[in-house]
Amino acid sequence: MVSIKFLASILTYSIGLCGLLPLFPWLTSAPRLALLLGLAVGLWQDFKGNWPFKTWMQNGAIVPVFLYYAIQFSRANPVQPVVSILAIMLAVRLAGEKTVRHSLQIQALSLFCLASSSLFDLSPIFLLYLGLMLFLVAIALVLLTFQDQENSMLLPKRDLRKVLIAGGLMPLLSLPLLLFFFPILPRTQMPLWNFLSSPTVRTSGYSDKVEPGVQPNAGESRALAFRAEMGRQTPQRLYWRGSVFNTMQGNRWVRADGVPPEVPVFSGPKVDQLIYPELSVSRVMIGLDRPTEISLNRLKRSPDGVFEYSGSLNKHLNYRASSAPDGLVAVKGAINKPFYTKLPVDISPRITGLAAEIVKAVNTDREKIDLLENYFRNGGYRYSMTGLPTGPDALEQFLFIRKQGHCEFFASAFAVLLRSAGVPCRLVGGFKGGNYSELGGYYLVSDDMAHVWVEAYIEGNGWQRIDPSSFAANAGEVWNDKKSRSLILRMKLTLDYLNYEWNRSVIVYDFEQQFEYARKAGKRLQGINPANILRNIFPYVLAIALLIALLFVVRRTSLFNRREERILKRFLRKVEKEHGISVERGELGLFEIAERADNQRVSEFSGIYAGALYRDRRLTDDEYRRLQQILREGF
Amino acid sequence: MSLTARNQVFTNMLETLSRDYLQGKEDVLRLSAIALLTGGHILIEDLPGLGKTTVALALAGITGLSFGRVQCTSDLLPSDITGLSIFNRDDGRFSFQHGPIFNNIVLLDEINRAMPRTQSAMLEAMEERRVTVEGVTHHLPEPFMVFATQNPSDQSGTFPLPESQLDRFLICTDIGYPEEILEKQIIAGGGIRERISEMMPLVTREEILAARRDVQSVYLSAKVLDYIYLLVSATRTDDLIQTGLSTRAAINLAQASKASAYLAGRDYVAPDDVKNMFQAVCAHRLVLRSEMSAIDRGGVLRTIASRIPLPLV
Structure with missing residues (x-):
């Protein structure tokens, strides 16, 4: 035997937790404190079994709190006061005695709290809380109706199971409705209130300039940058192109307007990707280096393979990209060599001197690049995120003194040396690497994978991707594969996959888009030769027909006895109504009924119905119509 | 002629019997007809004087079938029913004299008065539809139906039929007293034995045999x-x-x-x-x-x- 009241109060607390847990992180400290206090007081009182805090005290206590937050409410600050008062009301109810009335209030307040948490955050965990709450509320409602009848009711274990099953089935019944409403109800892609301060909007990551030597230490944010749905690639190919920096100004590399025109020629197989960037302030659309095409509206394409989006950044985007991933892009005709070899006038002569020293023996671009690479490889340069050179001569310090830096130093220094040696080159900013989720079939790229590398133009070949960071003495340690197999990473990838599916199928679900697809499909259908369609779908139609025939044979009686069953029910009801022959089903035979009713039409019905039934056949359509007619006209 | 049309003959027959001759005995008449149609035998169990014999006679009369009657007593011998061989002096050899069982409808009146030995001989003939006397097997006529009556077994001087013998009867029924009005009419009209003997057959032997085949189907x-x-x-x-x-x-x-x-x-x-x-x-x-x-x-x-x-x- 289980006490209903005990069960109901456990459920009430659980429902309260479902409401307050998701909201808790977004509350200010006063309501937070109130919630903790209320929960503690409630549990203590329930445990002791007496309630010194009377309801009128609680209700009285809410009034000043309500007034306080009502004053706070303004157009500039509409949400916090409302959420706070909701949380405090929930806290007060949790603190008091759990009567049926109060339990229902707690359920409603919890639901409001959970709903208001979605003003701040749209994480998939919301669904978990919502599902749990609906389930618990359904059971609690059943139990509360019992409690309402008799406060101290006890329930045998067996009946309890029935109650649990009934309560559990109720939310399931709403599932078909859910399927119906999901596609048509409007939704937001962002938390309505919190999107400005939302951590999902990134400001970090790669930037619109490369400026080594600003900070002694580089921060690393592990926030997600984007996901790319595609097949698995070799690590050498995993360079994600963002922006190109083609001009050096003082110590900085920037992207100058007026990119010189050039005509890239892509060869070799393409890699297609479906990219889901996180919300960001950057307008540069990422693609696997080097993207040949990105299919997105309002996109500005530059000849150096940079794609800038000019639409709104306030919603989640997704786009298809096609890439030539080999790291070498031929160019038809010539490039603007002076543009890509220009250096600032105040460049350190020490650096230009170094470049001249290294490449003095050779003439071709290819050889110059090889020599510079050798210089980096053998120069004892180390990749590091700390202890970076700073100041206006940071590059010089990096090359000659500190000899440690991150990708920006390596890429800048290498590019400066290349340009000094007369080799056209530019810096490419983007990402390197990515964690592949086997589950979702996509690469997960986070901000800490932001990277800068160099593209050098080799006469006759084209733009060659060179990653100077990989020349560092410790490059192998920095970009090894080991970490990709760690358990934590795998768990992270799995969690991310859930989040990804949530984003893809719920948050950015676009009814218009689905509708558009359907419309396009319909259009395409119109242009198809019917004979072709027939040939294509014939096997399916045949298979379905066979399946139905099989079902018909196997389940004939159970599937198709409905008509007889229905009409018999109507007959028995009518006989009872008109002749007062009230019998249990099967107590009297059809002819016995007819004899008792002593009515021509009842006899006729019995004769037709039994004639089919006891000859082991079904009613023919004519017979069925006649029976219906008899029933309609009455006896 | 369809089956439903052919059964008209029998429904007519039952109607005529219960309307003109045996008022208030529809049920037993119908059961008798059913026994006749399935080739089974019927046992009517009731007190004497309620018309058991009359029913059997009427059924025989209206079908035009041959009728034999055995009044069972405690000294009845099997050969009194089946018949026996008698020496014929003119021919100088034994010839078989058919007993009353060689009829289409045989009334075994008060069957529980016969000795078990006789009972079992009769019932064997009922089941086998043939009689073997002195090594010679004689087939009984078709259709063959036994119409047995018995007094309730608490009456004195009876040998109750064992269950195994009862199992050979297709149907066992009682007759019961007629309703008041009917009984008064019967009393006023006196017995109907004479009228039964003048009854015109309504059903032929061939019709009965055809109906039996119909019933089977x-x-x-x-x-x-x-x-x-x-x-x-x-x-x-x-x-x-x-x-x-x-x-x-x-x-x-x-x-x-x-x-x-x-x-x-x-x-x-x-x-x-x-x-x-x-x-x-x-x-x-x-x-x-x-x-x-x-x-x-x-x-x-x-x-x-x-x-x-x-x-x-």
């Missing part, structure tokens, strides 16, 4: 078969009953149901037919537990039948 659906099986098997597990119904009982129930359906003008058996025939066909075959023997067997069967729903879908 009445359709018995799987649903009704299930119902019969459920009824029979329920008697085997009932607490009041020591020995449930045999397979022969089930066969007979199905046959009687077919004949009942035929008389109702149908070419298929409805569960109603089975339910209606259940008591008449099966009650006398039940062996109740010894401490329950005072209970009415028909009532036991009605209780069982009420527990099993008729198949309606």
